[in-house]
Amino acid sequence: MSGPTAQQVETARELLASLGDFGGHIKGDDIAHLEVHGNEVVGSHLVPGLTVDVDQLDEGIEAWIHLAKGARLRNPVHLCFGMLPTEGLQRIIMHVDAEEDSFASIQAHCTFPNAIDITHKMDADVRIAPGATYEYFERHLHGAEGGVIVVPKTRVDLGEGARFKTEFELIKGMAGVIDFDYEVQCAADSILDMIARIIGRGHDRIRINEVGHLNGQSARAVLQSHLALRDHATAEVYNTLTASAPWARGHVDCKEIVQGNAVAKAVPIVEVNHPLAHITHEAAIGSVDSKQLQTLMSRGLDEDAATDLIVEGLLA
Amino acid sequence: MGVLELKDVTLELGGKAILNGLSVDFWEGHVHALIGPNGAGKSTLAGTIMGLPDYRHMTGDILLDGESITGLTVYERARRGITLAWQEPARFEGLKVDRFILAGAQDKNVGTVRRVLERVGLDPDKYAKRAVDKTLSGGERKRIELASILAMEPRVVLMDEPDSGIDVEALARIFDALADFRERGTTVIMITHSQEVLKHAEHAFLLCNGRVIDKGTVGHIDGYFGDKCICCDHENVPTQEEMAGVTE
Numbered sequence: 001m002s003g004p005t006a007q008q009v010e011t012a013r014e015l016l017a018s019l020g021d022f023g024g025h026i027k028g029d030d031i032a033h034l035e036v037h038g039n040e041v042v043g044s045h046l047v048p049g050l051t052v053d054v055d056q057l058d059e060g061i062e063a064w065i066h067l068a069k070g071a072r073l074r075n076p077v078h079l080c081f082g083m084l085p086t087e088g089l090q091r092i093i094m095h096v097d098a099e100e101d102s103f104a105s106i107q108a109h110c111t112f113p114n115a116i117d118i119t120h121k122m123d124a125d126v127r128i129a130p131g132a133t134y135e136y137f138e139r140h141l142h143g144a145e146g147g148v149i150v151v152p153k154t155r156v157d158l159g160e161g162a163r164f165k166t167e168f169e170l171i172k173g174m175a176g177v178i179d180f181d182y183e184v185q186c187a188a189d190s191i192l193d194m195i196a197r198i199i200g201r202g203h204d205r206i207r208i209n210e211v212g213h214l215n216g217q218s219a220r221a222v223l224q225s226h227l228a229l230r231d232h233a234t235a236e237v238y239n240t241l242t243a244s245a246p247w248a249r250g251h252v253d254c255k256e257i258v259q260g261n262a263v264a265k266a267v268p269i270v271e272v273n274h275p276l277a278h279i280t281h282e283a284a285i286g287s288v289d290s291k292q293l294q295t296l297m298s299r300g301l302d303e304d305a306a307t308d309l310i311v312e313g314l315l316a
Numbered sequence: 317m318g319v320l321e322l323k324d325v326t327l328e329l330g331g332k333a334i335l336n337g338l339s340v341d342f343w344e345g346h347v348h349a350l351i352g353p354n355g356a357g358k359s360t361l362a363g364t365i366m367g368l369p370d371y372r373h374m375t376g377d378i379l380l381d382g383e384s385i386t387g388l389t390v391y392e393r394a395r396r397g398i399t400l401a402w403q404e405p406a407r408f409e410g411l412k413v414d415r416f417i418l419a420g421a422q423d424k425n426v427g428t429v430r431r432v433l434e435r436v437g438l439d440p441d442k443y444a445k446r447a448v449d450k451t452l453s454g455g456e457r458k459r460i461e462l463a464s465i466l467a468m469e470p471r472v473v474l475m476d477e478p479d480s481g482i483d484v485e486a487l488a489r490i491f492d493a494l495a496d497f498r499e500r501g502t503t504v505i506m507i508t509h510s511q512e513v514l515k516h517a518e519h520a521f522l523l524c525n526g527r528v529i530d531k532g533t534v535g536h537i538d539g540y541f542g543d544k545c546i547c548c549d550h551e552n553v554p555t556q557e558e559m560a561g562v563t564e
Contacts, residue, residue, distance in 0.1 A: 226410075255409070289406070290369075291402070291406040292406045292407075292408055294366075294368055294369070294390060294406075295402065295405070295406045295461075296419055296420070297389070297390040297391040297394065298366055298390055298391075298393075298394050298398075298399050298400045298420075299394055299399060299419050299420025299464060299465075299468055300391055300394040300395045300420045300468070301391060301394075301419055301420065302391050303391070306391075309411065309415065309419055310408065310411070312410075312411070312415075313408050313409055313410035313411030313412075313415075313447070313448075314409055314410050315410070316410035316411070316412070316447075
């Protein structure tokens, strides 16, 4: 990739500034980063072991991220996707290939601070080779008006002994519409850890579909969804975990706090096809726990402050 | 006049009077014990003083420093210095110990977290960033709750069974906290059946059928409770003659 123009540098600066405290990540030669505004790469820096190839699309980019065999990136890789205008479409197509025994922790910051009518689509296919670890933390920062449709769809193939940890977080600004869809195939001895943390406000609509298939012996998975909904927000959460190999172990956990006129629905699906496999699930939907509330109020917090603290904990 | 007074407090739950015209005074800077059989109304009394929602429909009056607090909410009472340590402290998924302690602390300084955790015998370096959730034992949560109350520097502390579910080491730390409360002039009202805990109280009240039927020294009241009440399932309301025999 060639160096950025002055205009691109300025756009990158504005994009990162919108991230607030999270925007100060471009420091040091040993920290890899990539900034994409709309369909344009406005900043990037790579480190040994990591290659990123990008094609520009009409309304986004297609990126090939490659981690070399045995490459272990000491610092997190920062990806920043966003749009500063009020309207538009950003489509990210991402192909990730983490070779054997590699390690990378990706911090993806998605920022749409001025959105009124923006759609952010992510289609990713991820291959994590045996012994590799790939972590992907996606944090969304939206404006106060919502106005964003977020559609992340990811398919992951987890090799033997590989690890995939992913977090999706949207707790600042209005969510808008989220249609989250992850599906992971887990080979023997692999570990999947997937969590979504979202606050829904106003008329936000949230749909989460997390699917894990424990296909290999001793594969393990935890799927978690923690949501706090208020006003007229609605959420549907589908957590599916299947186990079809001996000693496969999994747990599904869905917790949702509902306030005001918000509506939450949780559908945990567990399917076990082997007598030596084991999956558990728990789901809790309801108002803020009264004992938690009363405890904090007995320390002098009013109901709103106590609720905020409880929600902060749930989404921590 | 006590710092906290209850006047003719009656509370019905499910058509039954759990507190039944109860009147009692608690003295500033003193440690008081509430003794009585199961169902006598001890925990209900604590919840009523705290103003918990289930108990707000009481009749009668509760006064703090001579002013009625009956119409105040839980947090308004807390801001006037009343707080409650639950028999079974709440669990908070994800909420860190330091955030929990500082939520109600007078001095919202990191040093406060360290000081109160050390006071209840927990290493701040190990506990401050842990979550107040199911990964902590009941005894640890009890100590952390006590730490949060120490940080709050309240005027009146209600302690519901402070000794339940904890080990000897934790109990010793609770006694340290009681010493701190006494030194600060905090009024303590505790519900307990433990002889060890009772030794730290100066006054005791015997509750039966939602009323204080006797008050006096711990020795008097506990002796009466042990001899006359413990097997009676609170049907044995003492006669005037019996009460005269034990009342100071």
